[in-house]
Amino acid sequence: MTGPDQRAKEPTLAVDGLATHFFTKAGVVKAVDGVSLHVDPGEILGLVGESGSGKSITGFSILGLIDPPGRIVEGSIRYKGRELTTASDEELRSLRGDRIAMIFQDPMMTLNPVLRIDTQMIETVRVHHRVSKAEALERARAALAEVGIPSPESRLKNYPHELSGGMRQRVAIAIAFINKPDLIIADEPTTALDVTIQAQILAEAQALCARTGTAMIWITHDLAVVSSLADRIAVMYAGRIVETGRTADVVNAPRHPYTRGLINSVPSHNVRGRRLAQIPGMTPSLINLPKGCAFRTRCPQAIDACLEPPPISAIGPGREVRCFNPVRDPQSATAEAAP
Amino acid sequence: MYRSKTILTALVAAGLALSAPFAATAKELRMALSAEPSSMDPHFHNLTPNNALTSHVFERLVHFDSKMKPIPGLATSWKTIDEKTWEFKLRPGVKWHDGSPFTADDVLFSMERAPNVENSPGSFATYVKGKTFAKIDDMTIRVTTPAPYPLMPNDLATIAIISKKAASGAKTDDFNSGKAAIGTGPYKYAEFVKGDRYVLVRNEDHWGEKPVWTKVTIRPIKTGPSRISALLAGDVDVIEEVPTTDIERLKGDTKIALGQGLSNRVIFFHMDQWRDESPFITANDGSKIKNPLKDKRVRLALSKAINRPAIVDRLMEKAAVPASQFLADDFFGTSKKLKPETFDIEGAKKLLAEAGYPKGFKMTLHSPNGRYINDARMAEAVAQMFTRIGVETKVETMPGAVYFTRATTGANGNPEFSFMLLGWGAGTGEVSSPLKSLVATFDKVKGMGPVNRGRYSNPVLDKAIEEALATVDDPKRAELLAKASEIAIEDVAVIVSHYQLNTWATRKGMQYTPRADEYTIAMSVSEQ
Amino acid sequence: MSVTDAGPVAAPVRQPAVQTPFARFVADFTESRLATFAFILLVVTMLLALIAPWIVPQNPYDLAQVDIMDSRLKPGTPASSGKYTHWLGTDGAGRDLVSAMLYGLRISLLVGVLSGLIAMAVGAAIGLIAAYVGGRTESLIMRIVDLQLSFPAILVALMLIAILGKGVDKIIIALVTVQWAYYARTVRGSALVESRKEYVEAARCLGLSNGRILFRHILPNCLPPLIVVVTVQTAHAISLEATLSFLGVGLPQTEPSLGLLISNGFQYMLSGDYWISFFPGLVLLATIVVINLVGDQLRDVLNPRLSK
């Protein structure tokens, strides 16, 4: 669906060298430090990273939702060619929820508990479009039906607490899709849900994107989820993207030692009952990152050069890795792949 | 729209109501009281604020002048027919507020009702008891007593005369609602909002001198500083019971005038003189001792220890007079011989040593707080003074609610305390009242010494009091009462401290004529 | 052992040294300069109150040292004995105001702190028992707590003082009566929350005794909200005592607290002798403000929901 041949087209979103830092009393937290990525129309980009890797902050930065003490210190975010880092608050506001929407992690917390579903949906329409209340309500109803909510008419009259977690997340997705945005940033939208519900949500999201041509950035810590969903994957570690590429390429042949470690840590990727191939150590503090490559201290194949920060370099079409000493035998990672 | 219109209407109405009395001759007076009258029923409760309020509307046969001398009221004159019979001539031509004429029947009706009001927490029965009223004609009343009774006019000065026609079968609430509040007085009932305001309008048909004010609004403001503030802010014209602390300042205020006068109230101390061991007196080491207050020398020593001029000057802000006896010198039956005990620390110490207490003893002084002017501070000051002569004195103050029960019947029906601060206002305006109540031997049957909380007992004094009470001839009785006072004071039956001065403050241009009975009434406010 | 390849675990770089919860708490607390200042002021105030008898020129509660002749002296007037100066004047009974205020502060703090502590002990015990025992006992206790809380403190105190009479002990009894329920509710609430936490389950799993779990594990973790309540209630108690004194049902006349000093001096407000109630008022206000400031900061520091 996407590929190098389509790169000539203007991407829906292009982030270049984004750095978002938090200026706390304890020091500067470099939550996002030089992230570049892009999504094309209708494409699903999986942004993978563990907690504290800066993946959510990247999402919020795109929407201009970084609050003090955080600040975008560098880089550019271009939505269809429009620069967002310098855009006014009002410009950003008019984009949010209309052209770029977001879905949050915890469905129990994202809907305002004291407002009815219809209120929360209608306002999303009316804040961006001059339509009548009835028209907005109709769109809300349609959006609910679109995400597979049975009897949307009556659901509109409900308060969030009257719905289950899965239902609420569907409502949140419906709100995200209601204005037919060009881009949706989904921040771990299925992490808090049960497996069967997660599968339902994934199915809905996939179908919707395909249907509407909306681009999506799917942020997650779970490689397994994106590997079956995303067109491309970007792996983040300590505020930086360490590897990007088409999903199959990244999963089959991870080049960055971290990506490989991550894939190998997944139990189902190991022989049952055997010790897992684990990454030693823990995620470093973002205030006090190791010099050079942030993964250096945990990396089994670190070399002296890693004391310098590695640049991200293209190693193939649409395939980049940030490593001085990338994994050479990509097959080793997937050799034991199960099932 | 509807709302604003209604409010507007209400405002216009209110405005009219307010502005109407101001037209031409209208003169309104606003007075603030320190206590809240509980009823418009003049027989409901014998209480100063009630009596003061109701005396605007209702009159008595005999009135007290500002010095509490009996003067004609609804009775124009009275005389004794014999030792046990008094005859009162009623004032002719007096009309009730509803226009009906005042007659002897109303008097008999009033005397009948006064002691028997339902739910009364303190009736006038004491003043009616033992008196038989008879109508001679419409304008003449005769009162007979089983024994010679000289205080007849004083007693009858307490009982309001109400209209038989309007008040037959009336309950206290009927007076409050105005239904039965038909009097003969200089003011008519207009409004009674309990705790908020009491409004009176001038009775244009009154028989006597017409008061200046056409409309009187009386409001209770209990807190002293608030009362003063209301006066200073111009919200009221007259306030009573000016806190002594503010007298100095108000004297210097050109917008304010003060009226100050001697009251019928004496502040004194009762001393336990009946128990061999007094509960609140111990030796300095805390061990029990024989009750030292039984020794006259000790009582005298304590009296000498009190610096009365200092109390008057520093504590009462000069709103008091050092006391020599039960009532100030001007009152009927006082002794001209008695002088305030002199302040003499050395003498006091000497007397204590003579009595066998060279190092003094420990004592607790009990006092109410908020019942008399500066009572708690007074107790504290006196305790200081006693401590200086070696009698280490602790002060315990308590709300009147607790204090009077304990002081009267706290210890199995007897007074609980050893040394207590009290005040006495002679309601009858003469000396027999304190003598009979405070220092006569406690005797339930005879009704003597009912509040003799020290249980002082002196047969000589009892005899003197009884003799005086049976003497109808005024000069002779005055002499006997003075004699009795001298016996009591010289034996230090009680320690008297000072007579209170009552202080009223008015806005400039008005003057309050002070009253010894502490009444605050519109008739006493004159215009300058 | 093979597990060690999980690390020599990289020492956390955030905390350079062992940091006790207390040290962390101190660090958080001192983040606000105002609160730190308030805390120091509070300590100074308490110290002053504590050592009052040794630093003031006069024992204002000893009637032999107080003379009515010295009443209402202006600030700066020398004492009649000539040995010292009434820097803040004297009150209506002739007490040196500096002395009276420090003694009054003593009483006010004593009343506030003691009633707070006793109420805390009583309330915390009842709250813990309620949370621990559960069932009907808990319902009963909590209903009583609700009733107590739904009834205005000032009315209860007023009635109690009217019934018990005056005195520091009586005031404390009354204040404990109106305060214990706050503690009971707080402790029960947090004890319930804590006892649902997994570390309590873990302790039970480890076979630790109920008493040990209750007092060594649950109670210490209920302390933060309790500390906040103590500060708030102490300030409240001091203020309530002052109000009761104003209403004439407070402390004995000869041993005035700050509240009683104000309420006595209140009579002089309009007569120009402002100092009699102004200075005690200032000290009372400062004390309560300082306690509240400390309590506020405690609330912020100890509130897990606001922690960074």
Added chain:
Amino acid sequence: MSMEPLVSARGLSKRFVRKPDLAGRIAGHLGADVREETVHAVDHVDLDIRKGEVVGLVGESGCGKSTLGRMIAGLLTPTEGKVQFKGKPRDALSAAEAHAARLALQMIFQDPFASLNPRARVETIVGEAPLVHGITTRANMTAYVDDMLRRVGLDPELKRRYPHQFSGGQRSRIGIARALAVNPEFLVCDEAIAALDVSIQAQIINLFMDLRSEFDLTYLFISHDLGVVQHITDRVVIMYLGRVVEAASTEELFSGPNHPYARALLAEVPRISTEKRTFHPIKGEIPSPLHPPSGCHFHPRCPHAFDRCRNEVPVLKEIASGHISACHLNDG
């Protein structure tokens, strides 16, 4: 593996009942809608765990797996049924035996933050129970705690610190050390790795496996993560709304799940794949345990449901050796 189960549950049930109070009952008499509400968290479950075995307990939220685990660990009292330890019902144990059983059954908790007392140092957390129970002496406690920490891969130097000074993975290790310190035979791991990052998860899973061989431990491994369960367990039990629907050896279950729910569950587990996948999720949501569906709890979502499923509760039947399943389809 011995045949005698180390721990077994017999007909274990847990019901949570909310009874209306006096006022509620009066209101009920007056016609108000006041009912007693009952949640059947666990409904007649039988389970045997043999010594040295790792049993996985799988199910989605609200299925009662945690409640079951806590009943087995002795933290909750069953409403009905018995837990047997080494063949003896727990309530029939003598005081000393009960004490021993209590220590032998330990639990590892889910939340690495809530499961450690924030006001205790690591040495207290780990050392308190052994000291109280006389497993170690005060004099030897330091050495004992150091040893425990080393075993779970923590630097003993850190033992004077407080929980908030550790990362999630380290806290998990502390929690494991605490349980190990009383020499347990059996560990109930309740979602013990769910809150950890992927890379740390792997470390802890490895730790569990190492400890198992080192101390001859038996595990009940409660998890919703089928990937982990598949990797670590010998046998898997699947629960749905308080009931066991299927149990089998791990290999057999993962190669051939029988119950439609088990099949759906397995199918929907996201796996790392190189292909974009199309999802075919089962319909509907998990019903409220307050009002569970009649008959087979799964019938409203089951693609194969027929009348019998709505009316009759299916019983667990052995469909192959050691493989039991509760589905009416197996009868037809």
Added chain:
Amino acid sequence: MTAYIIRRLMQSAAVVLAMSVIVFLGLHVVGDPVYLLIDPQADQAEIERTIRRLGLDQPIWIQYFHFIKGALTGDLGTSFVHGTSALKLIVERMPATLEIAIAATLMSIFIGIPLGLYAGLKPNGFISKSIMATSILGFSLPTFWVGIMMIMVFAVMLGWLPSTGRGPTATFLGITSSLFTIDGLRHVAMPALNLALLKISLVIRLTRAGTREAIHQDYIKFARAKGVSMGRIVGVHLLKNIMIPVVTVLGLEFGNLIAFSVVTETIFAWPGMGKLLIDSIQTLDRPVIVAYLIIIVLLFVIINLVVDILYSVLDPRVRIGEKAT
């Protein structure tokens, strides 16, 4: 709902019973009102007659029994001091107290919420810090002290407002209140503000705390991500959530307001229930005290009910009665 009301009723019945027993016994121990009320000149016979007239000669339990018997028929006894029905006395004075309590509540809402919102949205600004510092003053100043200061400044020195007392009343929609006249409002202003001061501080703090907490909630961030304007976020999303604790606390504090009016009414000579109570305590007017407490308990029941209903209106997650258990 029914269960809830029954529960409330049972609870309040228990309170009333407990309260009345305590007050009866307590006041019995304190003293005899007769000595306060009766004319000092009265002799022993008259004192005893009065005691009989007030029914105080009976053993305390018989007095209590009579009270209960009367109470069941709606008669809460006759005031010793006023000689009229205690209930009537209180009911007559209730409007005045409710007036300042309502005015004070409105003040705390309309002053407290905007200030609290501001302080919560800009927690580090100078103005916010000033607001918070001032609110601590509001907590700390003793009511009586502020009251007299207000009189001195606004009535005596500036002469803007009347010093004490209640203004003229007017009737609007069947309610007679001084809130409906200009002069009445001028009279209400100071006592109400005096009473409100503490509540304003409370509302400021609640609102600020609520704002600070809510602003970090996902649903606010989600609303921002939807492109909703800040005005609507604060005015709708935030405010509706903050109102829940504010209304609850204010409702419950309304009772305290009425209770604390004891102090304010004393200073401002406001003819309300509080002043009646303090006078009655001073004169040991037991029937009034007991009746007052019963009325207060009933008031609390009503207030709690109203608060709970409001609560469930504001917070759809709550069903009436659930909070109470």
